Amino acid sequence: MKRINVTLRLRHFPKSRKIHTQRVAFSSTKPEFKPDGISVDYNFLGQVLDTNPDHKTLRTIHSRIILQNLNRDSSLGVKLMKSYASLKDVPSARKVFDEIPERNVIILNVMIRSYVNNGLHREGIQLFGTMCVFDVRPDHYTLPCVLKACSCSGNVTVGRKIHGSATRVGLASTLFTGNGLVSMYGKCGFLSEARLVLDEMSRRDVVSWNSLVAGYAQNQRFDDALEVCKEMEDVKVSHDAGTMASLLPAVTNTTVDNVTFVETMFSKMGNNKKSLVSWNVMIGVYMKNAMPVEAMELYSRMMEPDAVSITSVLPACGDTSALSLGKKIHGYVERKKLIPNVLVENALIDMYAKCGCLDRARDVFESMKSRDVVSWTAMISAYGVSGKGRDAVALFSKMQDSGLVPDSIAFVTTLAACSHAGLLEEGRSLFKLMTEHYKITPRLEHLACMVDLLGRAGKVKEAYKFIQEMSVEPNERVWGALLGACRMHSDTDIGLVAADKLFQLAPEQSGYYVLLSNIYAKAGRWEEVTKIRDIMKSKGLKKNPGASNVEVNGVIYTFLVGDRSHPESDEIYRELDVLVTKMKELGYVPDSESALHDVEEEDKETHLAVHSEKLAIVFALMNTEEGEEESDAIRITKNLRICGDCHVAAKLISQITSREIIIRDTNRFHVFRFGVCSCGDYW
Known part of the structure; x- marks a missing residue:
């Protein structure tokens, strides 16, 4: 990374000169702006700028200021700069800055903040380096902003110089600057320095501690991040939403104890301190630790979920095939007018796809006002895992026709769709298109898809080569x-x-x-x-023991192989025996190759009969009735690949009961209707 050399001589800066600006009291109501007026007074111009006008209005106001020779006024200039920066028009903000003859700390701070808040960290640091040229001394608002630029750009070199100079002039010990230093060192991976700054601060608040937590968490120092949270309790600093947000990366694929600790933090915060951020973070913790049921339960307790809540919990509905909750969330999204929102709509597509509702996923996709590559990829994936490889390939072509450039993930998804459907030549053509036309270097995911594609098609030797x-x-x-x-x-x-x-x-x-x-x-x-x-x-x-989830009347039930923990187990096994008898009348013979090979044949049959998906299917049959709605289908989610015997059994059960059974295993969907599976037995 190219470093920016900034000469810092804070100790030579004179004390900031007193700034004389006209103070104007503005009404709290938004004024009516009349651009065709002949004369617009000074107060009115400032008042309109305070209302965060749109770009067109802002341009008109700016023109009036120039016409009335007020463009050199520092007060109006600061307001103009802030307004342009809020609209991400940084070049216009800079133009206003250049036209203001006065250079004081407030004007420079506003321009630096305009750069930093719009991601132009290098420019912000460079402007900071010129403050000594203007004989302006940075204050405790300047340094945190520049330190944020150093954090975001990873520029620890400039950050260290700021730290040294701030220490010499006594600013390093202030709360805002100290917090900025802790955050900068933490994000740049210099955790010992971050800890040292925190320890040397004469005054610390929850932001100080959260900055250190975030530093440890972002650098995969999970235990240290949690220890800092515990230390906060020891020094009587209450955790807040920021603490939880800072900690989130540290509780990914972690221990049950760590998740429990975060749950305790969340519960101790009390309802008055639980902002939406806290709820959303807690849902995120559950999802990052493969706890979708807990995520859905927490969501059900929320009063007013937002778009972030929705995009966080919808994957949980998909993971557990909780279609009824997913549909309720979709209804809430429409009532609250949370769409159009590409992130929410993409999550809805993915949820419906994982629940086996291709038509609903496609309806969401078709109704989108704008789509990104993720939208197309989610719909391609929906077709792919359902065995509709040709539809997936056709949709990929439409994405190209729309003008979007497919990324590496889109190619992985489409190659996988070809593999599931046995589209060998189409897959080969896609791989060639990716490497030769789009010049995408194949990653291991693409290569694994090609091996799978060749192998499934019987080209084992070619796959090995x-x-x-x-x-x-x-x-x-x-x-x-x-x-x-x-x-x-x-x-x-x-x-x-x-x-x-x-x-x-x-x-x-x-x-x-x-x-x-x-x-x-x-x-x-x-x-x-x-x-x-x-x-x-x-x-x-x-x-690994087989486990199957099934949603019945809005509740998720989990069955393990040979499970007898359910209150209705005796009845489940009786009904299963009846079904097996009917299956045998249709020619069913247990596939002993799907059972353990070190037990007797009679034991193999018994073992096969208690596979988790069979128990889940029978339980759902006992507690639901056939209907015309798609939600009336029996939806099973399994943690392993479905075995051959259960695949045959599901086909026969769908024929005997005239019920649609959808099983999603680790590879794909199997939709059983009237004794036939959507995979065509190619799986």
Whole structure:
């Protein structure tokens, strides 16, 4: 990063000269502006500027000021600069600044703030460096603003110079400057310096502590960030919404204890201190730690959610297939007129897509007044995971026709759609388009999609060759895609190679051992199956238990494999036995390849019968009735890939009960209607 050299001689600055400006008392009501008037008085011009006028009005006011030779007046100049800066018209603000002959600390502060607040950090720092030329001494408003520019641009060099000079003239110990230094050092990764500044401050407030929390959190020092929060309690500084917002990066994929600590912080704040920011942060904490049910429960307690609340909780509805809550949120969005809002609309598309409601997702997409690449990508993904690969590819082409340039994520999504639908040639063409036309360097995600595309299509050897010719080192996802293809197409030799790589990259991931075991079992190599099981036992590895979520009457229920914790378990198992009997009458034979390979055949059948998705389906059948609404479909979300036996069972159950069953596993959607699955058994 190019550094800006700023000469700071704060100790040589004279004391700020007293500024004589005319004080004007303005009415609290917004004045009516008449641009065609012959004469506009000084007070009225200032009064209009105080109302934050739009750009057209501001230009007219500026013209009047020039016509009346008031453009050299510092008071009106400051108001003009602030108005232009608020409209992000920084060049016009600078032009006003250049026309004002007087140079005092207020005028310079306003111009520096105009730069910094509009992201022009370099320009703000450069203007600060010229203050000594104007014989103006910075004050405790100047330094925090310039330190913010240093923080945002990572310019710790200038930040250190400011710190040194501010210390010499006694400004470093002031509250605002001290807070700015803590924030600057923290954001730049100099956490020891940030802590030292905080410790040396004669006066500290909650912002001081929050700045240090943010520094630790943003630099992945999770435990330290939490310790500072605990230290705040020791010194009787109350946590606020800013504390929670500062802490948010530190509670991503963290321990249950840490999440509990943040929950306690939130509850202690009391309703009078819980701003929308606090609620939104708490929802964010839940979502970042795979706790969607808790996020939805918290949302249900909010009085007046805003757009941030909505975009935070909608993914939780999608993750758990909580369509009824998602629809209620959509209704709230429309009543409160929170749309058009691209972020909210994108979240709605994603939620409906994850709930298997393609038509509703498409309705939101079509009704958008403006769309970004994320909007198109979300809709492409919706088609892709539903097995509608051709629709996904067609939509990708429409996105290109709209003038938007697809990014790397759009290509990942469309390649994945091709993989799910078996569109081998379309996928190859897309990969070529990405690399040769758009000059996007393939990342591991794109390469994994290509391996998956080739492998699913039966081109296992070609997929292996593709990996060997990759210019980057393949990761776990790439080898995992190849191993999955080997299981699907019974390629033991290449499967062994892929498994060996995976055991090196992810030795504690039980799923890969299970995949290799299944490959051996399919080939009838039972000794190797036993060896794999023994290795897993020696390492203390266990197959991840299947878990399925289902929404019934607005409540999310979770079932584990063999689950008997539900109050209705006895009835669920009785109904399941009845269904299995009817399934067998239609020719159902349990797929023992989907069960453990080290148990007797009779035990395998029993094991298959209690898979979590079967229990969830039966529970939903018992507690819902068939209807014409899409919400009447049974929606299951599973944490693993659906096994072959459950796939067959779901088809038969949909035929027997005439109910639509939608199962979303870790790879895609399966929509079962009248004994047929939307995937066409290509999964």
